[in-house]
Amino acid sequence: MSDYLLNISGVNKRFGGLQALTDVGIQIRPGQVYGLIGPNGAGKTTFFNVITGLYQPDSGKFELAGKPYSPSAPHAVAKAGIARTFQNIRLFGEMTALENVMVGRHVRSKQGVFGAIFRHKAARIEEAAIRARAQELLDFVGIGQFANRTAKYLSYGDQRRLEIARALATDPQLLALDEPAAGMNATEKLALRELLVKIKNEGKTVLLIEHDVKLMMGLCDRITVLEYGKRIAEGVPAEIQKDPAVIAAYLGGAH
């Protein structure tokens, strides 16, 4: 059995004439916070979207917790145990914060959404448990006091927290975050960092793409750097920071 929670290798992805990913892989151990960085257009989003089933790769080997998984569609990936958030927040704006998290939780419920609607006794009991767990998750990410607030009225930083709570509601083995600090001010970034450390301390494994390299260096256990669709470096932040290829990629500004 592999030591890795996520073990991906040989990913190629072409868009028409553009080779967006060339033989890219990533190996993440359980409990790590793992970062994916690289200059604009390096292929980070493409790779992330391939891992989470949004884009179909031309080739690649995908394993989660030692078992092959098929990144054929987002729901298949979610079922395998990977939950993600999006760069552009995708919440149900008209629903409350609590309801947004409950929807995430229903992915795991026995009765499913229909059971909850028809309110059989078993469904009612399960519904109460889902509600309690959703509240717990809101408390965990620090917005428990806004449980009944309509999602669209939450501040930007709190909406991001809510997205993370909703992703956690599926009890994922891997939490994949797409630029969680995008658009955040310095205070919100600091709070996000604290939250990610808390998630790590709960034993969760996290993969994130983030443009804020400073944030990544202080937060990640390991980092993969992409440039022009290829992996140019992999290692702990201290190694990455002084890697000549990484420095050249960022200073080059070719993208």
Ligand SMILES: Nc1ncnc2c1ncn2[C@@H]1O[C@H](COP(=O)(O)OP(=O)(O)OP(=O)(O)O)[C@@H](O)[C@H]1O
């Ligand atoms: N759906 C698509 N169709 C065609 N080309 C695409 C598509 N998505 C990405 N690309 C191209 O693939 C390359 C990699 O883009 P990608 O968005 O993955 O990079 P990135 O590292 O996430 O960049 P950024 O930091 O700017 O978000 C770019 O040249 C981009 O134009």
